Amino acid sequence: MRARDLLTPSPTVDLDTPVLDAARLIADRDLPGLVVVDESGAPITILPGPEVLRLAVPPYCQDDPALARVVDEAHADTFLMGVSGRRVRDALPDPPRELPVTDPDATVLELAALMARTRSPLVAVTQDGQLLGAVTLQALLDQVLPA
């Protein structure tokens, strides 16, 4: 079993993709995160799912989430509108997450080592610098768990 046998098509975003579009991809495709690519299509980092919220949540609420409750429900329901106009480059964690990336020949042990090391549920698979797709933790576990 190699990475090529476990590939899931992976929608990509670039640094200028609106954060709301990234959030919609994560929600619609039920993904743990997105691969961020540069202008040439080469993956540069991972945007983990929870990061799309960070720009929209006021810092005082992140420091003490209980303070978020003073915001009334109607305004709370629309908090995500706060990221309108913001781009993926603004949402990336600092420092950027180590990019888990490998090639189509990687074994399941190598994929697992990458996920364990980077604590990422998603590994990008590239060939000649171009993204072929991703392997998710779910796909990996489905293969390696005893029947």
Add this chain to the structure above:
Amino acid sequence: MRARDLLTPSPTVDLDTPVLDAARLIADRDLPGLVVVDESGAPITILPGPEVLRLAVPPYCQDDPALARVVDEAHADTFLMGVSGRRVRDALPDPPRELPVTDPDATVLELAALMARTRSPLVAVTQDGQLLGAVTLQALLDQVLPA
């Protein structure tokens, strides 16, 4: 919109649950992680999905995932058997992840603040110390994204 409106039933594990059982729950239910509860059913921490791999992957492979490729494919395919007999308590990250937990009245902004702060795609919802379920990033985004 409150946490109670976004609840997903959340399978739980305890510190003595075999890691393989936890891995199977994550794979079968397509979850980003599991809530770990104590003997009384009170949530104590989150077991993030990628952590179930850490025990099974030899440390030298985590330090340098490329080294994993020297293990032949047949042995790589069965690496997860290395956690047979190991328990959730052995798989928890050190230090344990901050437990994102709230009550059923939390607004979506409070849920988002918890996910952003703890970088967890899962928040536990409790009442009187007992787990009612969890809110996932997917469920939250489905509600707060503009139609």
